[in-house]
């Protein structure tokens with residue numbers, strides 16, 4: 001072998017070694033809870049991310065609908081830098097200003113009156129169920145049951161696994177905590193049939209995100225709210241995925257002429273910094289001191305980041321932009337659907353969008369997109385989900401559509417042109 005060839009081969013081997021180093025270590029060190037895509041991301045800026053080999057990707061996963069302002073948004077970085085030099089953690093034994101300022105902004109822009117901060121979506125929902133049970137104990141003769149829906153997703157704690165109406169998540173952990181009844185989504189009669197004297201709340205996602213981007217009938221949420229009001233049951237919305245501008249309004253409930261008694265948030269609220277929030281109407285805010293709490297919840301660092309995120313989203317009218325770009329994206333996906341007859345449906349609200357196929361090709365499409373520098377999410381074996389940063393542009397959508405179009409051409413069978 002000539003020297004240049006030898007050098008080339010050695011370089012390739014070194015490259016291969018370093019490429020797989022982190023992934024091999026992960027395989028050895030971690031509990032096997034999920035399968036990762038074979039990419040090690042090391043850097044991000046706006047809607048773009050780079051792996052440890054320097055390869056560039058357009059990011060339509062957005063940290064699972066979390067990076068609302070994209071990667072490392074300057075306003076959030078600045079807020080974090082400033083707060084990190086001032087006060088990071090103080091515990092909720094004390095008053096701290098960033099969480100009060102964030103509360104003001106959230107309460108001022110929603111229909112809810114009080115807030116509790118925590119660290120994740122699951123924890124926010126746990127708090128919602130505890131608040132609903134407390135309400136049931138104090139105001140509904142001890143009612144404690146919570147109605148949730150099939151194909152929902154509310155988190156990974158034991159109670160939220162019981163709330164999440166998907167057997168694949170529930171079966172490994174049976175017996176699950178008592179008091180959760182799963183019924184059909186988008187079916188008010190199913191909610192009515194499941195309601196008893198023991199029911200204290202109904203918890204719904206305005207659009208089921210993890211369940212496949214399932215959008216209910218326009219009247220569904222309003223009808224469930226009316227039923228809850230009639231029966232004195234709490235109407236709880238899990239806006240962990242749909243909130244903070246994702247569906248084209250700051251909160252999805254605004255599009256349906258409804259007002260939840262309790263609402264949960266997480267994901268996009270901190271633009272990548274872990275924070276959850278539980279919000280409630282005044283008459284439902286029945287916790288007494290000591291009945292709920294969190295060590296890290298609402299600490300100054302995360303609240304400064306969330307405040308910067310929320311303020312930017314409100315001041316720059318990002319939800320309206322999400323609506324515009326989301327509609328543009330959906331229209332471009334509809335054009336792909338016309339060309340590829342194995343695409344069965346395009347559905348979405350704002351920038352929470354799914355593309356469904358008549359066959360299980362989502363994994364192969366994801367890998368083909370990856371190869372061409374586009375990150376997407378497989379939400380079902382036969383469906384991709386797109387949850388890019390809210391600041392994505394039409395030009396970036398065009399780029400994603402071009403890559404996706406090529407992947408569809410490669411993986412599926414195009415209609416004759």
Ligand SMILES: Cc1ncc(COP(=O)(O)O)c(C=O)c1O
Nearest residue numbers: 120121122153154155209240241
């Ligand atoms: C609607 C909804 N609720 C709750 C959760 C759980 O949030 P977390 O993973 O932060 O616990 C998710 C996560 O995907 C979600 O989409």
